[in-house]
Amino acid sequence: MLFENLNLIExxxxxLHTEGYIHPTPIQEQAIPVVLNRRDLLGCAQTGTGKTxxxxxxxxxxxxxxxxxxxxxxxxxxxxxxxxRELAIQIGESFMAYGEHTGLNHLVVFGGVSQVPQVNAxxxxxxxxxxxxGRLLDLMDQRHINLQHIDLFVLDEADxxxxxxxxxDVKKVIAKLPAKRQTLFFSATMPPEISRLADTILDxxxxxxxxxxxSTVDKIEQSIFYVEKGDxxxxxxxxxxxxxxxxxxxxxxTKHGADKVxxxxxxxNIYADAIHGEKSQTARERAxxxxxxxxxxxxxxxxxxxxxxxxxxxxxxxxxxxxNVPESYVHRIGRTARAGASGIAFSFxxxxxxxxxxxxxxxxxxxxxxxxxxPYHSKGGRVTxxxxxxxxxxxxxPANRPERTxxxxxxxxxxxxx
Numbered sequence: 001m002l003f004e005n006l007n008l009i010e011x012x013x014x015x016l017h018t019e020g021y022i023h024p025t026p027i028q029e030q031a032i033p034v035v036l037n038r039r040d041l042l043g044c045a046q047t048g049t050g051k052t053x054x055x056x057x058x059x060x061x062x063x064x065x066x067x068x069x070x071x072x073x074x075x076x077x078x079x080x081x082x083x084x085r086e087l088a089i090q091i092g093e094s095f096m097a098y099g100e101h102t103g104l105n106h107l108v109v110f111g112g113v114s115q116v117p118q119v120n121a122x123x124x125x126x127x128x129x130x131x132x133x134g135r136l137l138d139l140m141d142q143r144h145i146n147l148q149h150i151d152l153f154v155l156d157e158a159d160x161x162x163x164x165x166x167x168x169d170v171k172k173v174i175a176k177l178p179a180k181r182q183t184l185f186f187s188a189t190m191p192p193e194i195s196r197l198a199d200t201i202l203d204x205x206x207x208x209x210x211x212x213x214x215s216t217v218d219k220i221e222q223s224i225f226y227v228e229k230g231d232x233x234x235x236x237x238x239x240x241x242x243x244x245x246x247x248x249x250x251x252x253x254t255k256h257g258a259d260k261v262x263x264x265x266x267x268x269n270i271y272a273d274a275i276h277g278e279k280s281q282t283a284r285e286r287a288x289x290x291x292x293x294x295x296x297x298x299x300x301x302x303x304x305x306x307x308x309x310x311x312x313x314x315x316x317x318x319x320x321x322x323x324n325v326p327e328s329y330v331h332r333i334g335r336t337a338r339a340g341a342s343g344i345a346f347s348f349x350x351x352x353x354x355x356x357x358x359x360x361x362x363x364x365x366x367x368x369x370x371x372x373x374x375p376y377h378s379k380g381g382r383v384t385x386x387x388x389x390x391x392x393x394x395x396x397x398p399a400n401r402p403e404r405t406x407x408x409x410x411x412x413x414x415x416x417x418x
């Protein structure tokens with residue numbers, strides 16, 4: 001299948017050619033014709049499957065054809081609602097690339113920055129609005145945004161909206177939309193709450209599911225490291241001595257933890273930065289840019305970055321702390337193995353996190369290899385270690401070493417870093 005076989009217009013095909021797109025991914029191949037036929041769509045697809053293009057390309061084509069058939073000022077016709085600022089920016093970049101030759105304009109609005117440039121852009125008129133829930137509601141309350149003319153509505157990352165507590169805001173936005181519209185609903189997982197929400201806003205939808213719900217990308221090599229909580233910093237430094245780890249996205253559960261890990265790495269001359277909700281938008285964008293260009297070897301993040309961050313050739317994801325929501329594990333490790341590439345996911349598991357691991361293995365329905373041959377291996381109880389993987393590159397001394405806290409082994413400057 002080629003993009004030329006999807007009945008796309010020449011301006012879009014020209015842009016796709018510039019981007020180097022030849023063959024659509026499965027979600028694109030299935031979703032694009034459905035959207036072009038003006039049917040509601042329920043899409044279930046994990047991260048890294050090309051989901052953004054699956055809705056951006058047909059929306060651009062529909063609006064391009066409408067634009068050529070009408071005169072006068074054009075109100076906002078398409079709304080894409082997404083949970084995070086990073087994902088909103090990425091979607092905006094996709095619309096810019098695919099719509100380069102259409103003459104359509106778009107705007108990305110999110111909180112954490114001045115609303116003045118966003119309001120000025122709205123006054124000039126836009127065709128496509130990409131927004132996070134909070135800032136969108138603020139601008140609606142101030143009467144800067146009117147949704148009465150929305151023809152196409154996309155709810156992206158619906159399960160993440162639920163995780164982040166945005167469902168009530170989403171329902172407020174939906175209440176302001178015209179009853180007659182086309183709705184595209186995308187979610188990587190389909191828990192019962194999300195299925196019920198989909199039932200309330202979709203009209204006889206076509207369902208597109210390209211992978212099993214909550215499955216992980218097949219090309220990701222996943223490993224578990226059993227380790228005491230206090231040994232995690234030492235284990236992270238130990239793994240990063242491996243020069244084959246060119247880039248690593250490290251996840252923590254808390255903002256404070258992300259800052260501590262980034263501080264530790266920089267003290268050891270491993271260039272790192274942290275991104276989380278308390279960082280300014282400018283600081284987050286700068287850190288992401290430096291990571292993508294190779295100026296940072298490690299980016300430490302909370303789950304705010306587990307979706308929507310498209311980093312080319314990211315070789316490793318490291319779960320310094322396992323997430324307490326099992327679906328977040330799927331999205332975290334989905335940051336690697338993008339666009340058909342392979343990837344590696346390491347996860348540290350201490351005694352308090354073994355219940356989280358049990359939930360994760362139940363969700364993904366597959367075993368995760370256990371790495372025992374590393375210097376900080378914990379011999380405590382485990383949760384169903386299905387496979388055991390050993391590798392000499394992780395070993396510097398026998399695993400049956402006496403139990404000691406990491407602070408007694410580490411140099412003074414590392415102890416003070418944490």
